[in-house]
Amino acid sequence: MIGLPHYILLGAVLFSIGVFGVLTRRNAVAVLMSIELMLNAVNINFVAANKFIAVDAVVGQMFSVFVIVVAACEIAVGLALIISINRQRKSVDLNDFNLLKW
Amino acid sequence: MNEFILPNAWLIPFLPFLGFALIALFFHRWPKISAAISILTIAASFVISVMIATAVFAEEGGAVFEYSVRWLDMSGLQVDMGLLLDPLSALMLIVVTSIAALVQIYSLGYMKDDPGFASYFAYQSLFAASMLGLVIADNFGQMFVFWELVGICSYFLIGFWFGLDSAKNAAIKAFVTNRVGDFGFLLGILFLQIIFGTLKFSGLTEAVPQYTNMALLIPVAILLFMGPMGKSAQFPLHVWLPDAMEGPTPVSALIHAATMVAAGVYLVARAFFIFSSVPEAMMVIAVVGGFTAIFAATIALVQNDIKRILAYSTLSQLGYMMMAMGVGAMTAGMFHLTTHAFFKSLLFLGAGSVIHAMHGEQDIWKMGNLQKKMPVTTWTFIIGALALAGIPPLSGFWSKDEILLGAYASGHYGLYILGAFVAFLTAFYMFRLIFVAFFGSSREGEHAHESPGVMTVPLVILAAAAVSVGFINSPLLHHIFGEFINSPAGIQPHPSNMIMISSSLIALAGIVLAWLIYQKEAVGHLALRNRFKGVYTLLLNKYYIDEIYAKLGEIFVYGGARAMYWFDIHVVNGLVDLVALVTGKSGDTLKYTENGQVQNYAMYMVAGALILVVLATMAAVSVIA
Numbered sequence: 001m002i003g004l005p006h007y008i009l010l011g012a013v014l015f016s017i018g019v020f021g022v023l024t025r026r027n028a029v030a031v032l033m034s035i036e037l038m039l040n041a042v043n044i045n046f047v048a049a050n051k052f053i054a055v056d057a058v059v060g061q062m063f064s065v066f067v068i069v070v071a072a073c074e075i076a077v078g079l080a081l082i083i084s085i086n087r088q089r090k091s092v093d094l095n096d097f098n099l100l101k102w
Numbered sequence: 103m104n105e106f107i108l109p110n111a112w113l114i115p116f117l118p119f120l121g122f123a124l125i126a127l128f129f130h131r132w133p134k135i136s137a138a139i140s141i142l143t144i145a146a147s148f149v150i151s152v153m154i155a156t157a158v159f160a161e162e163g164g165a166v167f168e169y170s171v172r173w174l175d176m177s178g179l180q181v182d183m184g185l186l187l188d189p190l191s192a193l194m195l196i197v198v199t200s201i202a203a204l205v206q207i208y209s210l211g212y213m214k215d216d217p218g219f220a221s222y223f224a225y226q227s228l229f230a231a232s233m234l235g236l237v238i239a240d241n242f243g244q245m246f247v248f249w250e251l252v253g254i255c256s257y258f259l260i261g262f263w264f265g266l267d268s269a270k271n272a273a274i275k276a277f278v279t280n281r282v283g284d285f286g287f288l289l290g291i292l293f294l295q296i297i298f299g300t301l302k303f304s305g306l307t308e309a310v311p312q313y314t315n316m317a318l319l320i321p322v323a324i325l326l327f328m329g330p331m332g333k334s335a336q337f338p339l340h341v342w343l344p345d346a347m348e349g350p351t352p353v354s355a356l357i358h359a360a361t362m363v364a365a366g367v368y369l370v371a372r373a374f375f376i377f378s379s380v381p382e383a384m385m386v387i388a389v390v391g392g393f394t395a396i397f398a399a400t401i402a403l404v405q406n407d408i409k410r411i412l413a414y415s416t417l418s419q420l421g422y423m424m425m426a427m428g429v430g431a432m433t434a435g436m437f438h439l440t441t442h443a444f445f446k447s448l449l450f451l452g453a454g455s456v457i458h459a460m461h462g463e464q465d466i467w468k469m470g471n472l473q474k475k476m477p478v479t480t481w482t483f484i485i486g487a488l489a490l491a492g493i494p495p496l497s498g499f500w501s502k503d504e505i506l507l508g509a510y511a512s513g514h515y516g517l518y519i520l521g522a523f524v525a526f527l528t529a530f531y532m533f534r535l536i537f538v539a540f541f542g543s544s545r546e547g548e549h550a551h552e553s554p555g556v557m558t559v560p561l562v563i564l565a566a567a568a569v570s571v572g573f574i575n576s577p578l579l580h581h582i583f584g585e586f587i588n589s590p591a592g593i594q595p596h597p598s599n600m601i602m603i604s605s606s607l608i609a610l611a612g613i614v615l616a617w618l619i620y621q622k623e624a625v626g627h628l629a630l631r632n633r634f635k636g637v638y639t640l641l642l643n644k645y646y647i648d649e650i651y652a653k654l655g656e657i658f659v660y661g662g663a664r665a666m667y668w669f670d671i672h673v674v675n676g677l678v679d680l681v682a683l684v685t686g687k688s689g690d691t692l693k694y695t696e697n698g699q700v701q702n703y704a705m706y707m708v709a710g711a712l713i714l715v716v717l718a719t720m721a722a723v724s725v726i727a
Binding site: 019022023024031094095097098099100101 | 696697698699700701704705708
């Protein structure tokens with residue numbers, strides 16, 4: 001029987017993979033994708049919690065929808081930024097964007 | 103009349119002060135009016151002083167009148183201002199006002215044509231006011247205020263010719279040296295206030311002898327004595343007095359011979375009840391006084407400046423008075439103060455007359471043969487010198503004799519011998535001065551001329567006083583002085599013929615020796631000088647005390663300053679630099695964490711979040727466990 005712990009574990013694994021991707025990928029698009037993974041991990045937690053803890057309410061699902069909307073907006077803005085920076089510097093490698101340093 | 107005059111004794115210091123204010127505010131452009139105001143006010147004070155003295159001395163043993171008003175009233179601290187009129191202050195009033203009046207009249211001639219004529223008289227009036235205020239003060243606090251006022255007047259008048267570097271430096275030296283003494287004096291006064299809760303002489307007279315904690319009273323008495331040590335120029339604070347001769351000569355006569363420097367002795371007499379209940383302090387006073395007496399007398403032997411000889415003589419005589427106080431002969435000390443005030447101011451004014459005639463020359467070897475040109479000055483000067491030397495029946499004989507008698511009768515035989523030897527030295531150096539300056543072979547004195555009447559008349563009056571004042575405490579008048587001026591704790595030994603005769607002979611021997619060396623030239627003084635070259639140089643340089651003080655000042659003041667400078671540069675500044683250095687270095691090191699890599703920053707965030715999670719978990723676990 002699949003219970004709450006399994007969902008939470010899945011969320012945690014997905015979140016960790018997202019963090020790992022954010023920290024290690026050089027490609028800015030890949031980093032954006034990793035951030036999507038982390039958001040989806042959170043969505044899984046919300047939905048699972050709604051299903052197992054507060055069955056009658058739909059707060060978890062509602063929040064997931066919000067998160068998906070925000071994620072879509074974020075992707076739109078993020079990709080726009082990446083395209084813009086790519087035009088400037090001919091690169092999407094984050095290691096090349098280190099102007100804000102000492 | 104007594105009912106009127108005693109409560110109005112405040113007029114005595116007030117009138118000269120009024121004179122000072124009038125001159126300073128309105129009349130300083132008119133020198134003659136300024137001088138007239140100054141002389142008239144001090145003369146009026148003299149008249150009131152005479153009336154007060156008449157009232158005080160009319161009573162058997164002397165009347166005591168005290169009148170005070172509350173000046174400051176706080177819980178735990180009451181300060182009074184008041185008048186204390188008793189034989190002691192009445193005597194001082196007469197001495198101060200009479201000599202001040204004579205000196206001011208004399209100054210009319212001496213300071214003639216000086217551009218600072220008006221301000222000179224303003225300072226003279228201010229000094230007279232301060233000194234008279236000091237004399238009639240009925241408590242230590244008030245006395246201290248006037249004590250400082252006479253000090254500042256002394257500073258003004260020493261530095262009167264402030265265009266001269268020597269005068270300026272002498273004024274500063276006098277002021278700073280007195281600060282040292284006054285510091286102790288003020289501490290002593292504060293201790294008295296703390297211990298006894300009053301500064302009034304009348305209250306302390308009752309309280310102090312009953313006080314038994316000697317461990318506290320000894321330092322208090324010694325601290326109090328530091329004031330007189332500075333003001334009366336006792337060793338080791340004597341260095342300012344010889345330099346104070348840079349002021350005009352009448353100032354030296356009034357302030358630095360007769361009155362202000364005697365204020366220290368007066369204070370010891372006034373507070374005799376404190377000192378006499380502390381034998382250790384009495385010992386200190388006697389030894390300091392005796393040492394100053396012989397120390398200064400030996401220096402006077404070889405000085406060549408007429409005023410410096412007199413200055414060292416003053417030091418020596420002040421030492422004599424202190425010694426008298428220290429052995430318990432308070433009457434003799436005050437008696438010597440009185441007679442000394444007259445004959446020493448006479449000597450200074452005589453010296454001033456000589457300097458005036460010689461157009462500012464002060465070296466006795468450049469005078470010579472003045473007696474033909476300046477008979478009045480010469481003979482009054484000789485009378486003063488005879489009085490100082492202690493030749494009977496002049497005033498110095500009676501008073502000096504009493505001091506020697508006091509030292510002998512109280513069992514201080516060492517001090518007695520020392521005092522007798524100082525008497526010999528005194529006679530010698532005074533007549534060295536006379537034989538060289540007035541009878542010497544140098545021809546430079548030939549252009550001298552006798553001083554005008556305003557200068558010679560005070561000389562004659564003072565000479566008459568120098569002859570006659572001594573009789574007031576002679577056996578011929580049944581020691582009338584001692585019946586008024588005395589202390590229960592003091593001694594008044596019976597006169598001894600042996601001491602009288604021996605001290606006269608000693609003085610005579612000094613005069614004869616001076617005559618042999620400097621007049622008859624039986625032994626050439628130059629030969630003597632070469633024979634004892636080491637001693638001569640030592641004395642001529644005043645035992646190198648000034649040099650030692652300069653060296654000590656260099657070591658302690660400049661050394662201290664240098665140590666402070668080092669501390670400031672290396673420790674204080676170092677700490678400030680260290681803070682800056684730590685900030686800078688840590689910034690330099692930590693700046694490499696800011697490498698502009700967004701992922702790096704994200705890693706710090708994650709690491710921080712992880713640490714928070716771990717901590718929260720541990721806390722939760724510990725709460726559950």
